[in-house]
Amino acid sequence: MNIDFANLTKAYKEREEEYLSVTQEVMSSARYILGKETEELESSLAQFTGTKHALGVSSGTDALLLAMMALGIRGGDEIITTPFTFIATAETIACLGAKPVFVDINETTFNIDASQIESAITERTKAIMPVSLYGQMADMDEINAIGTKHNLAVIEDAAQSFGATYKGKRSCAASTIGCTSFFPAKPLGCFGDGGAIFTDDHELYEKMKAMRVHGQVKRYTHKYIGMGGRLDNLQSAILNVKMRYYEQDIARRQQIAEQYSEKLAKVVKTPEVLQDRTSVWAQYTIRVSEREKIQGALREKGIPTAVHYPIPMHLQECFDYLGYKKGDFPVSEQCAAEVMSLPMNPYVTKEEIEYITTNLKELVE
Template sequence: MQIDFANLELAFKEHEKEFLQVTGEVMSSARYILDKETEELESHLQDFVGSTYALGCSSGTDALLLAMMALGIKAGDEIITTPFTFIATAETIAFLGAKPVFVDISEEDFNIDPNLIGAAITERTKAIMPVSLYGQMADMDAINAIASKNGLAVIEDAAQSFGATYKGKRSCNVSTIGCTSFFPAKPLGCFGDGGAVFTDDQELYDKMKAMRVHGQVKRYTHKYIGMGGRLDNLQAAILNVKIRHYHNDIERRQWVANSYSELLRSKISIPKVQKDNSSVWAQYTVRVPEREKVQSILKDKGIPTAVHYPIPLHLQECFTYLGYKKGEFPLSERCAKEVMSLPMNPYLTKEEIQYITNNLLKAIL
């Protein structure tokens, strides 16, 4: 049996007629950038999330940049975040000349540990950037309370959690600014690249909207230093189709995760969803000993796996200048050596899940 990790081909075929219709309309209209499809998507996004404002942009990475630029983050500022995440989280901080300040994770959900944030705050700290890793949000009440006490903004890096909930509120609507990604392999993904920012603050929204188009407030009138962060209408049109079906996709992803958990529980370290959370299961990530050996065995059986992420950010060569040493964030380092993501998509069948779990258990036992 050959398993598909994300099954993007089926994601297209399932709604092929709708995709071809809407993309054909965009191409025949010759309206390619920031037009009615993007405006329609932004309306869908804010309704889905519950935020006052939503703004489509060119990628999840650019979403993080727009958020920090609107907040006035500058060289020498510090932003507290996690070292156990994709490079874009800290890379965007450094790109603006600010300093990523890492704190370790909670071993239960792989997200930033709020109990460690306070000790990392200095007079230079301007924001906290929790990452909603693998589809589940961090303890946002605790993080927001710390931020409020210290006069800090909170930017949720929700690249993996669009559609997840925390105490009944959607990811991207629990902080000063929420940022997400529509990279093809995300739970809600387009067929190229795309992202969005969310806020309830009109001033921040207006700034991000201008900064998305080179700081322009009207044609050739530039109030801010901005960027070329526009979302193209082809991707917006595709997302308008996909978001109509997204509740069903979330339910199917949850069924896949429940099926995995039922078959693996008590036999292997499986993901834990915290009491007040729901996950959209961007990844189904287990922890295994002798990971490379297990991956090799599964590969031979036609089962792809992935590691998100094998090297914590504080140990990446590009962040050597920060001065962190091996051993400073032991939980992040330990998890990085053990985590392994299994195939996760809405199209996995009962037979495929049984095949994956049977072979996984044989490989580790």
């Protein structure tokens, strides 16, 4: 058996006629950048999350950049975040000349440990950027309380958690600004790069809306320094189709995660979703020892796996200048050495789950 990790081809085939119809309409209209498809998407994204405003942008990375630019983040500022994440989180902070300040993670959720945030705050701190990793939101009440106490913005990096909930609130609707990604392999993915920004703050919304078009408030009139951060209509049209089925896709991911957990609970350390929240299962990530050996053996059986993420940010060469060293964030380092993601998408079958879990049991028992 050969298993597809993301099943992007199957995802396309399931709704092929709808995708071809909407993309043909965009192409024949010759309206490729912004327009009614993007406006429709922004309206449905805002309604889905419960936020007042949503903006389609060119990628999840650009969403983070635009959020920080709108907040006035600049050289010398500090932003507190997690070292256990994809590089875009810390990279975008550094791109603006600001300093990523890392705080270790909670071993249960893999998200930033809110109890350690306050001790990392200095007079230069301007924002907190929690990451809702693997599909589950961070401890947003505690983080927002710290932000309010110290007059700090909170930017949720929700690249992996769009659609998840925390105490009844949707991801992207639980902080000053929420940012997500529509990279093809995300739970809600387009057919290229794309992302979105969410906020209830009308002033921030208007500022980010201008900034995604080079700070332009009317043609050739630029109020802000901005960027080319627009979402194109082809991607918006595709996402409009996907939004019609997204609740269904989340439910399918949940069912697959439950099957994995039932079969693996006594075999490996399985992911835990806290009672006050839900996950969209961007990844189904277990923890194992002798990971490379297990990955190799599974690969020989046609079972793909992935590691999200093998090297924490504080140990990446590009962040040597920050002065961190091995041992500074022991939980992140331990998790980075043990995490392994199994195939997770709405199309994983019961037979595939049985095959994956049976082979994994044989390797670890």
